[in-house]
Amino acid sequence: MPLVDIQLIEGVFTEAQKKGMIEKVTDAMVEIEGEAMRGVTWVRVQEFRSGAWGIGGKGLTTEDVRALTS
Amino acid sequence: MPLVDIQLIEGVFTEAQKKGMIEKVTDAMVEIEGEAMRGVTWVRVQEFRSGAWGIGGKGLTTEDVRALTS
Amino acid sequence: MPLVDIQLIEGVFTEAQKKGMIEKVTDAMVEIEGEAMRGVTWVRVQEFRSGAWGIGGKGLTTEDVRALTS
Amino acid sequence: MPLVDIQLIEGVFTEAQKKGMIEKVTDAMVEIEGEAMRGVTWVRVQEFRSGAWGIGGKGLTTEDVRALTS
């Protein structure tokens, strides 16, 4: 405890970026919960298929989100 | 908000059917929450591997479910 | 199978509306998967505390969402 | 009801072991809830990519966990 689940659309972020998310989100949690909790802070990354994440009824594609992040 | 997660066994439904689920489930939610919420209604589809979804201790396969839906 | 999880902020929707979501989302799924699957279609409603669902770093309150839906 | 979700890192356990988890976890639940519930006890297995499950900010790999289980 605690557990943090990061959910993304696949293909948008590189392996290095996903690794960075695990590190930075762990640091953000430790800033609040205290260094003693670092070893029991779990952070996971889960990816959904392109088109499988709908907003307003329309499935977002990897390209849709890349356009947003560029 | 709201977020709706649809969980299926892979290989049972076509891409068009999964797209249809995102659309129809969004419509069903909007019918109740109001049109103003459509843009912030997220609906996602997640798929489990054939055999990884057990009922009564026995993993359902894609073929098991296809037999049910035909 | 399938399982659908509807996630809301508490206090926004009445019990009747939540009951309606279970019914209408089940109907939407059955429209695509077929009537034979109705009995094994599970739809659940889970609620988050007011302020526990952040968008852009700011926790949404029940009142925030009510203002949206009115 | 009930539903049990088993979450693993991919590549650590064989298909036979995952099948065994579904069976034994179902049995463990039935021991408490009663035999009448066996047919409505769902147990699913979900797998995360190697490196996508961080502990203390560092993503666990399949090899890390294999070393633990050997």
Add this chain to the structure above:
Amino acid sequence: MPLVDIQLIEGVFTEAQKKGMIEKVTDAMVEIEGEAMRGVTWVRVQEFRSGAWGIGGKGLTTEDVRALTS
């Protein structure tokens, strides 16, 4: 790793039964993954409100399920 999430309808099982589920499900997992993994095997219990878990479009109540388990 691993993590197991047990999801129930509230009011059906006693605290002792839920405690028993955590113990027996952990034992079932350890039987397969090995004793070395016991300390990193997390098992959690989450409860849904009575009526918030629909099967076939109808929300199950605590009483419905108690009738099943008796």
Add this chain to the structure above:
Amino acid sequence: MPLVDIQLIEGVFTEAQKKGMIEKVTDAMVEIEGEAMRGVTWVRVQEFRSGAWGIGGKGLTTEDVRALTS
């Protein structure tokens, strides 16, 4: 997208700390995904009952975790 789910044991963290987690975890994600994504970055906090989160078969209580964080 993205969505981040923070899962805690209830009673360990104050409302201010939970608010801080939503803010800092959002910032950590934006550092990687880019400022343009801030408005569509959802971060939620979910809490489990004291004793409902087992490690090695034993349910952690609020007091157990407080002792760790002090």
